[in-house]
Amino acid sequence: MKNRKTLVKKIIITGGAGFIGSHVVRRFVTTYPGYEIIN
8 A cells, every 4th residue: 555645735925024924924824724834
């Protein structure tokens, strides 16, 4: 039997330290809890 790897979806956000970017990061974290958010 083959081993199946679970794929983790990733979202890369640039500029997440700014005012708008920080809100985008927070929204993505709450909207997509199974995703890995990279800032």
